[in-house]
Amino acid sequence: xxxxxxxxxxxxxxxxxxxxxxxxxxxxxxxADENFVSGENADYFAELYKRYNLSGGHIILLNKVGTYEYxxxxxxxxxxxxxxxxxxxxxxxxxxxxxxxxxxxxASHIIVTSxxxxxxxxxxxxxxxxxxxxxxxxxxxxxxCRKRDGNYYIVTxxxxxxxxxxxxxxxxxxxxxxxxxxxxxxxxxEGKASGIDTELLGVLSDSAELLxxxxxxxxxxxxxxxxxxxxxxxxxxxKTGKGRVDFTVGxxxxxxxxxxxxxxxxxxxxxx
Numbered sequence: 001x002x003x004x005x006x007x008x009x010x011x012x013x014x015x016x017x018x019x020x021x022x023x024x025x026x027x028x029x030x031x032a033d034e035n036f037v038s039g040e041n042a043d044y045f046a047e048l049y050k051r052y053n054l055s056g057g058h059i060i061l062l063n064k065v066g067t068y069e070y071x072x073x074x075x076x077x078x079x080x081x082x083x084x085x086x087x088x089x090x091x092x093x094x095x096x097x098x099x100x101x102x103x104x105x106x107a108s109h110i111i112v113t114s115x116x117x118x119x120x121x122x123x124x125x126x127x128x129x130x131x132x133x134x135x136x137x138x139x140x141x142x143x144x145c146r147k148r149d150g151n152y153y154i155v156t157x158x159x160x161x162x163x164x165x166x167x168x169x170x171x172x173x174x175x176x177x178x179x180x181x182x183x184x185x186x187x188x189x190e191g192k193a194s195g196i197d198t199e200l201l202g203v204l205s206d207s208a209e210l211l212x213x214x215x216x217x218x219x220x221x222x223x224x225x226x227x228x229x230x231x232x233x234x235x236x237x238x239k240t241g242k243g244r245v246d247f248t249v250g251x252x253x254x255x256x257x258x259x260x261x262x263x264x265x266x267x268x269x270x271x272x
Contacts, residue, residue, distance in 0.1 A: 089140050
């Protein structure tokens with residue numbers, strides 16, 4: 001199990017937000033409830049992660065493509081990729097037409113969400129186009145999910161619309177035909193630093209075990225995101241996930257205004 005660091009960028013600033021609060025319907029082009037706004041630029045955090053040898057993290061651009069704010073996000077992201085080439089996956093506004101550009105700028109993988117999951121539906125044809133553009137080995141699928149009627153479903157459109165696609169072992173097996181890794185956001189606890197979703201984690205653990213055994217992988221395939229508030233939560237992830245599920249922490253880290261010491265989390269730099 002390893003720690004996957006993050007750089008979330010919104011309105012041109014490195015931030016930590018409450019995940020379900022992100023909206024484009026306010027007076028501004030994009031609004032979110034903020035947990036933390038950094039005074040440092042993205043390349044500062046890239047240098048930090050590079051110094052600690054923490055590769056495999058992700059950069060997320062939170063504004064909509066075509067807005068001034070997205071262009072400001074992009075400038076921040078490019079500075080981080082330049083500082084730590086090959087150290088990050090990147091997501092936000094990525095499609096088959098621009099995916100290769102991000103790889104050429106230094107991203108190890110591209111992360112896709114709305115290009116594949118939009119309006120409550122999954123678009124497999126777009127996923128195939130993406131694989132054709134950069135190759136399966138460069139694609140990460142963000143399976144952001146929420147619980148409804150006892151099951152977890154992939155959600156779209158700023159995490160507001162439910163698809164009919166459940167988070168199950170079979171779902172992971174089918175989608176792995178088109179990607180190299182999965183980033184799974186537990187949306188109901190994302191950005192709240194109030195504790196992890198252990199039930200979802202159990203599903204991810206079983207799915208990760210199945211994927212790793214069938215694909216003969218030495219590296220973990222699934223990364224969990226959402227709600228981590230303490231080192232004890234990380235220990236639960238390690239135990240429940242049996243070391244097969246990686247994790248990312250945002251708001252709870254001291255570098256983002258939280259209480260968990262970055263030095264303590266950075267020790268999880270490789271599979272155990």
